[in-house]
Every structure is written in C-alpha cells, then in structure tokens.
Amino acid sequence: MSEPVTLQVVPRPSPTLDPQVALRRVTPRLRPWRWLVSAVVLVVLAQFVWGIFTNSHYEWHKFWPFFTRESILDGVVVTLEVVGLSAVFGLLLGVLVALGRLSTNPLIGGLAWAYVWFFRALPLPLLLIITFNFSYFYPRLGVGIPWGPVFADVETASLTPLAIGVIALSLNEAAYAAEVIRGGILSVEHGQIEAANALGLSKARQLRRVVLPQALRSIVPAYGNQLVGLVKASSLVYYVSLLDLFGAVFVLESRHPESLVPILIVGAAWYLLLTAALSILQFYVERYFARGTAHAPPPTPIQRLRRLLTPRGVR
C-alpha cells in the first residue's frame, strides 16, 4: 500500500530585483550540442576533402587541361544554346498551354490538356528521334489557308540538329512548364481576381498586373527545378548527333580511355557550374517576387557577408 500523496505547494520566493536588471541586454543561451555536432561534421568533412586531394586516382594534374579543352568548351556552348533557347520557347509555349488549360472554352481546354498528356507521355529520346525524322512524313511545313494556297513554307529536312534539339526539348518542356504555371495561377487567392474584376480591369491586365506577379511566387521555385532538369535533359540531344557537353565528354573519353576519371570529373564539374549559375539566378528572381509578402526579403549573400564582417553594435 502506498502512502497517500500529499501535495505541498511551496511558493517560489519572489526575488527582489535590482531595477537596473530590467535595462540589461539578454544574452542568448549557449548551445553546447550545436558546437559538438558541428565539430564532428567538420572532422568527417575534412577527411573526405583530404581524401579527394590525396587519392592519386583522381589525377588532378589532368583536370585543368581537360576542363578548358576546346571540344569541351564547344560542348558547353552548345549545351547553353540548347538550354537557353528551349527554356525561352518552352516557357512561352507553356504559358499559352497553361492559359488554354484554364480556359472556359471546352475545345481549347481539351486541346491544352491533350498537349500536356501527349508531350509528357513521350520519353525524351523517343521525341528527339521522332523530331529528327519529322521530314520523312512532313517534308514541308507552311503557313496558308487550310486545304488552300500556301503563303510561306520551309523544308523540314533543312533543319539543323540544333533546331531539332531545341524543338523537341521545347515541346517537352512546355508541357511541364504549363502545369507548373497553371498551379501557380490557381494558387492566387480568388478575392484578388474579384477585386480586379470590381475595378473593371481587363482580363489581360488582370493577368499582367495582378495574377501572374502573385502566381510567380510559387511558379519560380518549381520552374527553377524544371530548368535544372532541362540542363540535364539537354544531354539527350546526343541522340540527334548534336555534340553538347555530354557528347563532348563522351567522345573525349573514348579517345583518352587512360584518362577516364579526370574526364568524368570535368563533365560533372561543368554541369555543377551550370546548375549553380541557375540556382543563383533563381535566388534573385525569387527574392524579387517576394516583394510585399514578407516584412523583409531574405538578405543576399553579399548583404550577409557584410553583416558578418560588421562588428556587433554598429549594425
């Protein structure tokens, strides 16, 4: 049998406070675990980095010559061209398809849906090869009156590998971009559209001034993801005999099988660099569209560095 528990309330003594204490600055609490965990992580990281530089298999002395080799640089330029053009065309077409998906006209809506379905379904290599062989079933493409006279046309067989790569990637990119953009537009609060309607703003103006700027807040991060995917997907243009960065790496390593590892590292380094550039761009674009949403937008790395270097108290 346990003893009945009696609870005794001991009043905490209220300390007599020096009125000066209220004027003191509060020191943040110490965080011993944070320091300990950081130390462990740093040691592991240091060992890893040390290994990279001391392991002779990496053959670092070959890195720079391959990194700046002409064929690789040419490949980088091709990759940049393919990615840049496909990103622009994909985005433009994607906006159109997204607006189509949101249209109340069932024909337009259905068509846009079918577009997304079709171009998301086809594996990119397949789409590239179909585009490559497009001239086989449509030798000429023209603008004119349906079943009537043609005003202007091009010979599809004269398309360069670059054009083929860009067309295929843009078509594919637009399907994904459309869904990203549509999601962003749907995320805009309904009251906003109603307020724009109440002001009598035209549909185009609503889109330009109210809906899209707010939609971009959620579009930009998702589209950034999309673009990084595009950089890597662009390596598939190798299928249409376009020598991009990946193609250049591939050719180079078959010519220098003894330098396989350094060449692979060079390829990886270039893709890392390109993606880093995109991420930095995305950071600033996101920051721009965060206007008005947060009380203060996040500081840029430069601002952070400056704050770190400024002595406390001066801030």
Added chain:
Amino acid sequence: MTAALEIRNVHKSFGPREVLRGVDLTVPAGGVVAILGPSGSGKSTLLRTINHLERPDLGYVAVRGELIGVEVRGARLHELPLRAVRRQRTRIGFVAQSFNLFPNLTAQENVAEPLVAHRRLARPAARERAVELLARVGLGDRGDAYPRQLSGGQQQRVAIARALALEPDLLLFDEPTSALDPELVGEVLSVIRQLAATGTTLVIVTHEIGFAREVADTVAFIDGGVIVEQGPPSQVLDNPQQTRTREFLSKVL
C-alpha cells in the same frame, strides 16, 4: 431627377437556393443607405449584384438611370459583354470586407492601378493622384508601404482610396469593418463618415448598428432575400414595424 441607384425586383438563385427574392431599393444622389440583416439573408449578394459581380436572374440594377450589366433587347434583358460591364464598374466603387488589396503592389500602386488602366494616366501622374487620394484617407505618408506592412484599418483605408480613384457615382461597402480589430474600426468609420458628409452616394452592408443610425439616412433591413422594412433610422431602428426586424434588433443591440 433620376436616382443614383435603383434596384428593381432583383432575384438571384444559386442552384436550388434562392438568395434574393425580389429586392426593391431606390437611393437618391447623395443618399446613404445602410443594409442590415442576419447572416445568410442575402445582403452581400445584393451588394454584389449592384456592380454585376453577380448576375441577377430577374430584375435590374440601374445607376443614374443606366442599366448595369444588362441591356434591353426586345422584351428581354440581355447581359452585356464583359468589356461594357467593366466600363460600368468604373463608375461603382467597391470596398470588400477583406480589403483585397493587391499584395504585390504598394499602397500607392494599388490606388494608381485603376487610374493607369482607365484614365490612361502616365504612371508618375497616377502616383501623384494616388498620394492625394491616400491623403484623403489619412495615409498620405504610407504610399510606399506594401499592404502586409499596414494594419487592417490602414489597409481598408487604402482600399477605400482605391475605390475612390475613378470618382465613382456610387460607393459600395461590404461589411467594411468586420475583418478589423475593434480598436481599428473607428478610423475606417470616420473615413466613411467624411464621404457621407461630402455627398457621396453610399450603400453600406454593416453590422455596426450605431454607425448605421448615425451616418445613414435610410436603413434597409433584409431577411430571407427580401427587404422587410426600410426607412429613416429613427423609424426602422427605434420603432420597427415588423416582428422580424424587432427580433433581429433585439439580438444585436
């Protein structure tokens, strides 16, 4: 003389739910009408039919004698194309309960936007005008703030300035103080009070009985989709003739 606002026999259903069942209301120029009623009585729907955010199923709304959102063709009313409706809406200011300021634009840009869109003002001129309008609601110095940096009362005042930008014939308020903390209600009401005093035609859906009594020259009590009783505040609020009005007032007063 034509009335500033004329509502005749307006009906509106949402599916099987009949929200407005024949509303009649006339507001002379410079008149201030307060619309009271329990929630779900159709107050907000009525207000939204005035600038054609809702299309009436039957009946019409006219501002200064011009039909809103519809035109007479033969014996029927036909809904106007959106462009024409938008032009008409520029004559009707609308202030919503939740302000609906565009959060991506500053206060000044919010107010300037309709000026740029409809008056074809250059942006600097529109901004200048926006600051004047903001000054009228006591926010001349907050033009560069984004809506989220403003208090609810300030946001609502910006929304009022925005609604005033096109010098509308008529200003609609949909429970303008309901989303505000009690201590911020006063600043918004005082702006509305000033508008009433300067002869702007106002239609105000509100729960502030005291304010309605003070500022309105007509109080309309709406319930079950019809106006049950209307008249000067002294009559409707202090000596209601209908039991439904009496019941409602006994609950809110």
